[in-house]
Amino acid sequence: MSQIMMTFPGGKHKVLTMSYDDGTDHDKKLVEIFNATNIKGTFHLNSGLLGANGKISKEEVERLYKGHEVSTHTVTHPTIERSPRERIVEEFVEDRKSLEQLVGYPVRGTSYPNGSFNSYVKEILPHLGIEYARTVHSTGNFWLPDDFLAWNPTCHHNQDLMEKAEQFVSLNKKQYLNLFYVWGHSFEFERDQNWQVIEDFCAYVGNRDDILYATNIEIVDYINAFRHLKFAADSQFVYNPSAQSVWLSVDEKIVEVKGGQQVDL
Structure with missing residues (x-):
């Protein structure tokens, strides 16, 4: 009897994805760092806040995030678990509509604003065209998600990032699939004056032949394609x-x- 297991494209067993919220002007520098090191990011935007208070303008969205993924973050960034159903529906659907007009492809994921969600919100999201939702609960591990609508990242970029990067790069047991998922906000690098953290990280983990670099939705699509075989x-x-x-x-x-x-x- 043959042993049959999923791998990532090309037979790779490690994938890296980055997830950044709010769409501030500091995304411009972050995207430059990603592009220079072959790393892909998912950027969660509030369409109702674009162009205001240091946010990316609507006119910049398509060009800036080309090659990456634009995802929802609701229209106005409310604490969503405290919102009535009608507002939940409008926040996600209207954000999808507005962002899709800017990027020209279906916008199918989200990150929970303020990290706020509950089982009620999760039950609604698939009916709104949302296929995954990132939380702010770091696991510290490299496991694949069990629940795409409560997708827990590996870590925030301020949580021993280089130590985890070294662990990830050194993984060589091919009986496992490993996902390194980093999240944060680009304005934090400017606020904390620590751009060197993400620059060093990307220089170290980027441009490696044994790592797949993917957006959130690319990972979702690939795993679902395997499940549908x-x-x-x-x-x-x-x-x-x-x-x-x-x-x-x-x-x-x-x-x-x-x-x-x-x-x-």
Whole structure:
């Protein structure tokens, strides 16, 4: 009986994603750092606050975040678990509509403003087109999320970032998949005068052949594509109904299952 396991694209077993909130002007410097080191970020924006009080303007959004992901953060950044259903719906749907007009693709994720959410909010989100939601509860580990609507990051960038980076880079056991998820706000680097923290981190973990660099939604889509694979009852072949490729480790041999194709295992 073959041993069949999911890998990340190309057979990689480590993925890094970055998640930054509020869309302040300091995102410009952060995006430059990411772009120089092949790192991808997800940027959670409040469409109702764009262009005000040091925030990115609407006209800058598409160009600045090209190659990264724009995600919702509600229109006005309320404490969402204290909001009535009607306001929850409007905050997320109107934010999606406004941001989609700026970037030209479906906006499908969020981070909870003020870290506020509860089970009631989680139940509503899928009906609003939201497929994942990041919390502010750091796990300190590199596990894949069990619940995309309560997606706990590895750490905030002020939580021993380089120590965790060294741990992540040194991981070499391919029986595990490892996700390093960093979150924060770009204005914190300016406030704390510690831009060197993220510059050193990105220089260290970026541009590595054994790490996949992905946005939040790219990770969601890939894992869902794996979950939607149709395996034969005896696992001798598999059909991929999705549009994107999925990579498998079959008895330690890396196999690409292209979108719309069936592959013998």
